[in-house]
Amino acid sequence: MPPFLPLQVIKGVGPKRAVILAEAGIRSIADLYDCFPRRYLDRTTIKKIGALRDGETVTVVGSVTGTRFEGGGRGGSRFKAQITDGSGVLELTWFRGVHYFSKTIRSGELVAAHGRVTFFGRTPGMQHPDFDKLGGDDESGDGQRDDELYKTGAIIPIYPTTEAMKQAGLNSAALRRIVHRAFREHPLRITEYLSPEIIAANNLMPIGEAYRQLHFPDSAEQLERARYRMKWSELFFAQLFFALRRTEERRHLTSVRFERSGEKTASLHERLPFTMTSAQKQAVREIYHDLKSGRQMNRLLQGDVGSGKTLVAQFAMTLAVDNGLQAAFMAPTEILAFQHYAGLKNSLEPLGIRVALLTGRQKKKEREEKLARLERGEIDIAVGTHAIIEAGVQFRRLGLVIIDEQHRFGVLQRKALQEKAENPHVLLMTATPIPRTLTMGIYGDLDVSIIAEMPAGRKPIQTRLCCEAEKPELYRLLRKQIAEGRQAYIVYPLVEESEKIDLKAATESYEQLRREVFPELRLGLIHGQLPAAEKEAVMAEFRSGRLDILVGTTVIEVGVDVPNATIMVIEHAERFGISQLHQLRGRVGRGEHASSCFLVYTKLTGDAKDRLQAMAATGDGFRLSEIDLQIRGAGNMLGREQSGAASGLRIADLLTDGDIMRAARAAAFELIRRDETLTHPENALIRDYYMTHFRKRISLADVG
Incomplete structure (x- = not known):
C-alpha cells in the first residue's frame, strides 16, 4: 500500500479539497483505501416508491421532479424536494441546512434517499434523509456514468461525508470517483498480516481482494465475504489484546488466596429468609472459585433491576472477612451508598462483621475517626461514594473491591479504588444489562456472571x-x-x-x-x-x-x-x-x-x-439495552468513551456482529493459548501488525 503518497497526486484533489479531506482523517492514499463505504445501493435492495409503507426505513432511487421552500420567518423555513421512480412520488423535507440543500439539489438529477418513511395523507415522505447524488457525468474516465451503473444493476458504494466535504463538492459520488482513480493509478499493494493457517481455518478472503471488493463489489456475495474479512480481522485484533492481557495477568498478577469458607459465610446462608435463585447460586459459586484460585479476580456481575446482585456481593464480602481481609464497596450516590450501608449493617453486623459508611459530606471528626479505624483494621467493610478513593483513605488489608453501578464511574475513578491495595480481587456490578456480544467486546478479558432470573414473587x-x-x-x-x-x-x-x-x-x-x-x-x-x-x-x-x-x-x-x-x-x-x-x-x-x-x-x-x-x-432489561445501543452507539471498547459512536471499530458493529465476534474471539484466544507471547515465527506478521496498528489505540481498557 502506498501510505505516504499525498492525495493531491489524484486528479480532482486540489489543495483546498486536500485540507478538507485531512480534517476528515483522509490524509494519504492509504487513508483513502481505509475510508470504507457506509452502505451500498443494490438494485435488489432498493424499494419502489409505490410499494412504500409507513414507518419502514428504506432506500429509494429516483429523479428530482421539483423543489420548493416553505414557511418563513426565524427558524421556520424548510426545503422540500420531490423525487419519482415512475411508480410514485416521494417528498423529501429538510428543516436544517436549508440553504445548502437548496443549492445542491436540482431538478432532473438522479438521487438516492435513505430514511424513515412517514405518510401525510396518501403521500409518502422522509424527513432529513441520508441523501446522495448519484451523478450522471462520466467524470471517472472509465466510460460509465453513475446512472448507468445503477440501471445495469451494479452495486454502488455510498461513502461517508462531512458537511465541509459536501460544501466543497465532495459528496459520495465525487469521493467514489476519487477512490476509483486511486485504485487505477496507484494499484493497491498490501502484505497479508494473517497466517495461511488462520485464513484457511476461518475461510477468510485475502486482504488485498477484500479491499477491492469493499470499494468495487463484483457481486453481493463477494461484498459480504469482503465485509466479513474486514470485520473478523478488526475484532480478532481487539480480542487479541484481551487474550494477551489475560494471559499476562494470570502469569504475574497473583492475589491473596481465600483459603476457607468460615463461620460467618455459613451463618449468612442459614439466616436467609428465602431461597436464592439458581442464577444467584451459580454467581456465588463462580466468585468463590475466583477468590480461592490465587489469581486476581476480575469479574462483572450483571443482572436486571431487582435480580438480587447485592446478596451475591454480600456472600463475597463475608468470605473476605472470614479470611481476615477487608472489603470496599463503592456506590455512585450518597443515597445508594447509605442504602447499601443500611442493608449490609442489618444483614452482616449480627454475624460480627463491622460495617462503616464513608461519604464526602461527613463531619471532619467523624470521618477522621473512621479512617483511623479502617487503617487499624477495625472496620471489615467500608461502604462509600467516590470519597472512598481519596488519597487519605488507607486500608490495613484490603482484599476485595466491589464497584456498584460501575458504568456511573469513570475508568480513572475505578482504577483509583483498585490501587488501594496490591492486586485486590475486583467485582464490578451493573443493573444496566448489556447484550452478551457487547459484553464480550467491552469486557473481553473479564469473567462475566449473569443473573438473568428474577426472585420468586416479582410481578411484572x-x-x-x-x-x-x-x-x-x-x-x-x-x-x-x-x-x-x-x-x-x-x-x-x-x-x-x-x-x-x-x-x-x-x-x-x-x-x-x-x-x-x-x-x-x-x-x-x-x-x-x-x-x-x-x-x-x-x-x-x-x-x-x-x-x-x-x-x-x-x-x-x-x-x-x-x-x-x-x-x-x-x-x-x-x-x-x-x-x-x-x-x-x-x-x-x-x-x-x-x-x-x-x-x-x-x-x-x-x-x-x-x-x-x-x-x-x-420489561426485559437485556432487550432494552439492545434498543438503547441502536439509538446511542456502543461506546469505545478500547478507551475512555463509554457511549456514543466512537466504538474504536471502523467497520465491525458490536451489536449486530455477534457471530463474527465469537469466531474472532475463539481464534484469538486459541492463538495465545498456543503462543502466549506471539514469538513463534509463523506469528511474526500478526505480532507486527498488532503492535503497529492496535497497541497504540488501547489506552484504559485494563480497567474495563
Missing part, C-alpha cells in the same frame, strides 16, 4: 405512556392506590446542562402538587442538593409510610427499595434515556402488590418516541 410492572392531557385521570388512579394503602413516586428530570433550571422546576412542581393537586396527602421532596442528613430523613419518612408521595429528581434512580411503593410517575419522560427509565421503573414492583409506571410526555418525536415505546413494550 405495567407501563403506560401518558400525554399531558391525561394527567387528571392519572392523578385519580394515584389517589385510588394511596387510599388502598400504597405509596407513589413522582420523578422530574435533572439534566446536567440545565441543572439549576430543572431543579427550580422540580421544586415549583412539588409545591403545586402539595398545595393544589394533593392537598389532602403527605408529600416529601428529595433532590441531590439537599444535605445528606435531610435526604436520609425524607427517605426514612417515606420508607416508614409517613409520606404518601415522594417527589424527586433522579437521585432515586438506583438503590431505593420501598416494597409498599407501587406507582412510578416520570414527568417529561422524553428527556430520559432508556437506562434511566428502566432503573426508575425498577423502584416499584418490589412487594406483593401489582405496580404501574406512567411515562408522561409533552412531545413525542424521533428517538424519544422509540425509547418510550420500547419501555411500554418490554
